[in-house]
Amino acid sequence: MxxxxxxxxxxxxxxxxxxxxxxxxxxxxxxxxxxxxxxxxxxxxxxxxxxxxxxxxxxxxxxxxxxTKSGEKAALEVIRHHRLLETFLVTTLGYSWDEVHTEADKLEHVISEDFEARMAEALGNPTRDPHGELIPTADLTMPADKSRPLASLRTDETATIQRVNSRDPNLLRHLDELGLIPNVQLEVIAHSTFDNNLTIKSGRKTHVLGLNITTKIFVI
Amino acid sequence: MxxxxxxxxxxxxxxxxxxxxxxxxxxxxxxxxxxxxxxxxxxxxxxxxxxxxxxxxxxxxxxxxxxTKSGEKAALEVIRHHRLLETFLVTTLGYSWDEVHTEADKLEHVISEDFEARMAEALGNPTRDPHGELIPTADLTMPADKSRPLASLRTDETATIQRVNSRDPNLLRHLDELGLIPNVQLEVIAHSTFDNNLTIKSGRKTHVLGLNITTKIFVI
DNA sequence: TATAAAATTTAGTCTGACCTAAATTTTATT
DNA sequence: AATAAAATTTAGGTCAGACTAAATTTTATA
The missing domain is CATH 1.10.10.10 (Winged helix-like DNA-binding domain superfamily/Winged helix DNA-binding domain)
Incomplete structure (x- = not known):
């Protein structure tokens, strides 16, 4: 023990x-x-x-x-810390979603369980972090995720962005500028069999995205 | 460098x-x-x-x-982190003043300068932490402190609590219960030459405090 | 299936920050 | 001032978590 x-x-x-x-x-x-x-x-x-x-x-x-089971519990504890911290940093200190990762990487190891609980409560027990990633529950279970990569969609399919699985600040900033963030709806206009580029429409804007991006965005 | x-x-x-x-x-x-x-x-x-x-x-x-000069700068940096964190924990996560020390002791080493700056701004650039201790300025200078220990007061003197220099949770909780916290006014009713106890009146309450307490409370 | 390339492991080192035990220095007391 | 007590330093060791270089194993390719 x-x-x-x-x-x-x-x-x-x-x-x-x-x-x-x-x-x-x-x-x-x-x-x-x-x-x-x-x-x-x-x-x-x-x-x-x-x-x-x-x-x-x-x-x-x-x-x-x-x-192992205990290894997973320990991992989920850290991940819960990390994702709660990211959410906390965004909502209470005005961080942007591309800045939170580095800070959370350091803090996650250091905060107490009390700190974790207070954050969770102050934030209203959120289920997702600013990138849309699921936050393990207080009893250290990871909720099921049903999203699939944007890269798997084809022409005429429509979906909602659920999460962006990247810690690259440049990519995140770029997506933010394009308005491609969680809860945004989009429609696939075209798919290129050659480079697997997807042309998508979101709101009144159209973008052509390569695999490097479409494999990082998960939709539902 | x-x-x-x-x-x-x-x-x-x-x-x-x-x-x-x-x-x-x-x-x-x-x-x-x-x-x-x-x-x-x-x-x-x-x-x-x-x-x-x-x-x-x-x-x-x-x-x-x-x-040395550089040693002092480094020290003030840590102390600034610590005291800003304490203030932050109290005002944004509802910590009480006896709980903040431990948490701040861990976080102080880990937060970025950006985090420090964001906290300071969110808090309105406070000059004192929840215990009334001075917070080093952003350019790492420690403001002058003019307070003196409550223990040095004598009968009929009156003063205002400025800071409580202790990290003992029990003492802090006790003082909180007595209402002896920063900005509270008090008057010395009596002084015992034998044990150096001070009888003080604060609001409508009277307390007899030993040296163990009166040397930790600083007034002005 | 032989062999080159890639992935992984073994073996031996290093560094930071601590420890204990013994030696030394300083301070206090008769 | 001698000496006991307290404070401090020296010497030698440990442990975690990294490293490099060399050895081995696995995988891919001719």
Whole structure:
């Protein structure tokens, strides 16, 4: 029970969680890239996390890592902190959605449970952060997500933006300028089979978006 | 210029600053006690801080430490963070003045300058924190303080509480219950030469306070 | 299926910030 | 001033979490 979950462990767990959502298990290299750390260092940490008292991770040589139940709880705790913080920063300190990530990345490890609870209450227990990402509930469950990438839509389909899965400030600022933010409706006007560009109409504006963008925007 | 001021260095500087305010230089033992660290460890760190590229501390064997100009700036930066955070926690998240210290102690090392600036603005550039302590200005100057300890007052003197210099939650809660908080007026009714108790009247209430309390309350 | 390329792990190091125990210096007391 | 007590420093060690270089394994390709 008394395991010490340090800040860097929290970071590992958070990124393993996110990588697990996509493909199956989180590879050493992907983790290293996300954490800005040498792959060798990741190996060492994964071995440690896999053999800690209550294992936080299931790890098989050359096959990457998966979270255990307790690892997932710990990850969701950090993610809840992160997303509540982002929401808090936007609504109470006027941050824009492209600025919140960096700040939340630092604060998420440091705030108390009390702080978390006070934020949640002050914000009216929000279910999504400023990017539209789901906020894990107080009992550390991740609500189901039904959205699909904008890239999967075809001509004449219509949808509503639910979330933007990117932490790149430039992309976020750009989308903000285009008015492509959560809850905005759009219609696919055309699809190019060559480069997979999508031409979409939103309000009275039309945009042509490449895969780099359409795979980051999720709609419903 | 590129010196790395880690979290623990920030803690050292902050406490050296506070100890310097009282007596002259901060002794190894006092620092150790405040930081909850073995004295030997403090010695090592002081030597390091004294011989870093821009020295942060002036240190003489067996005589404790003093801050250099750059050390003081760094300390004031942390203290500004801390006191702004306390104010912020009270006004935007409904914390009480006895709860803010712990949280601010962690956050102070982590927030960005941007966060600091946004808080200051949102709060209307406050000059004092919830305990009445002065907040260093944005250009890292500590305003002059003219208050004196309540313990120094004598019968018939009257004064206004300016600040309460304690981080003990129990004491703070107690004072809050007594209504002895910043900006409250009081009058000294009696002074005991034996135990230095002060009998004070504030509003319609009368209290007898020992040195343990009267040296923590500062008035003007 | 051999082999080159990519991914991963092993082995050995380093650094920051702490620790304990022993040695030394300073301060206080007779 | 001698000496006991308190404060401080030195010396040697630990631990977490990173690193590099070399070794190994897996995957992809000719």
């Amino acid at each position: 008394p395991e010490i979950i340090t800040q860097s462990i929290q970071d590992y767990l958070k990124h393993i969680y996110e990588l697990n959502e996509h493909g199956g298990s989180a590879s050493t290299n992907d983790l290293a890239a996300r954490l800005n750390i040498a792959p060798a260092s990741v190996t060492g940490m994964l071995q440690k996390l896999a053999s800690s008292k209550p294992a936080l991770v299931v790890y098989k040589k050359h096959q990457g890592a998966t979270l | 590129p010196e790395i001021i880690t979290q623990s260095i920030q803690d050292y500087l902050k406490h050296i600053y506070e100890l310097n305010e009282h007596g002259g230089s901060a002794s190894t033992n006092d620092l150790a006690a405040r930081l909850n660290i073995a004295p030997a460890s403090v010695t090592g760190m002081l030597q390091k801080l004294a011989s870093s590229k821009p020295a942060l501390v002036v240190y003489k064997k067996h005589q404790g430490a003093t801050l």
